[in-house]
Amino acid sequence: xxxxxxxxxxxxxxxxxxxxxxxxxxxxxxxxxxxxxxxxxxxxxxxxxxxxxxxxxxxxxxxxxxxxxxxxxxxxxxxxxxxxxxxxxxxxxxxxxxxxxxxxxxxxxxxxxx
Amino acid sequence: xxxxxxxxxxxxxxxxxxxxxxxxxxxxxxxxxxxxxxxxxxxxxxxxxxxxxxxxxxxxxxxxxxxxxxxxxxxxxxxxxxxxxxxxxxxxxxxxxxxxxxxxxxxxxxxx
Numbered sequence: 001x002x003x004x005x006x007x008x009x010x011x012x013x014x015x016x017x018x019x020x021x022x023x024x025x026x027x028x029x030x031x032x033x034x035x036x037x038x039x040x041x042x043x044x045x046x047x048x049x050x051x052x053x054x055x056x057x058x059x060x061x062x063x064x065x066x067x068x069x070x071x072x073x074x075x076x077x078x079x080x081x082x083x084x085x086x087x088x089x090x091x092x093x094x095x096x097x098x099x100x101x102x103x104x105x106x107x108x109x110x111x112x113x114x
Numbered sequence: 115x116x117x118x119x120x121x122x123x124x125x126x127x128x129x130x131x132x133x134x135x136x137x138x139x140x141x142x143x144x145x146x147x148x149x150x151x152x153x154x155x156x157x158x159x160x161x162x163x164x165x166x167x168x169x170x171x172x173x174x175x176x177x178x179x180x181x182x183x184x185x186x187x188x189x190x191x192x193x194x195x196x197x198x199x200x201x202x203x204x205x206x207x208x209x210x211x212x213x214x215x216x217x218x219x220x221x222x223x224x225x226x
Binding site for chain 2: 006091102108
């Protein structure tokens with residue numbers, strides 16, 4: 001099956017700093033990538049959809065200036081949490097869709113903001 | 115309004131006790147329905163894609179079926195390693211693209 005990686009898998013940072021999370025599709029070209037966050041014992045909450053070479057589409061209620069998304073190539077998308085605060089602590093998961101629109105998920109990144 | 119509802123919320127089975135998980139959906143134009151498995155602290159793992167009513171797919175002890183209103187994930191003779199949260203997601207056709215809606219998941223516990 002298709003492989004999607006995320007880096008880092010776990011990050012702890014101080015309040016006010018910015019954190020960048022990378023999402024890569026390793027064995028296929030993904031025209032669309034998705035970013036989700038997941039709270040404990042809850043389902044996935046879509047944050048934004050990004051298409052290679054264009055601006056991301058954010059879901060209602062997600063701050064564009066806080067969660068910066070860059071989809072630089074067909075295999076890489078990045079999510080930057082700017083000026084992180086404790087309430088941003090969460091599990092962030094990316095997915096990449098293949099030509100049949102099946103979404104393959106990365107392993108997730110656990111962000112803890114102190 | 116698009117909606118995806120999974121039931122039950124949690125399911126406890128004995129090893130070997132077969133059962134089914136349900137995913138009911140309401141969308142304007144179904145593009146596809148997906149089943150995923152998620153272990154704690156990990157990203158979801160893709161299981162199946164179903165595109166049209168009547169379609170069925172199997173993988174080891176799992177079998178997914180689809181009607182116009184719902185999908186079932188049948189688990190035959192489950193083992194403890196099948197314990198996980200099973201997520202259902204539905205893609206709705208939109209002008210110029212699609213929208214994916216996830217259900218809240220069913221947490222499955224299989225006891226040896």
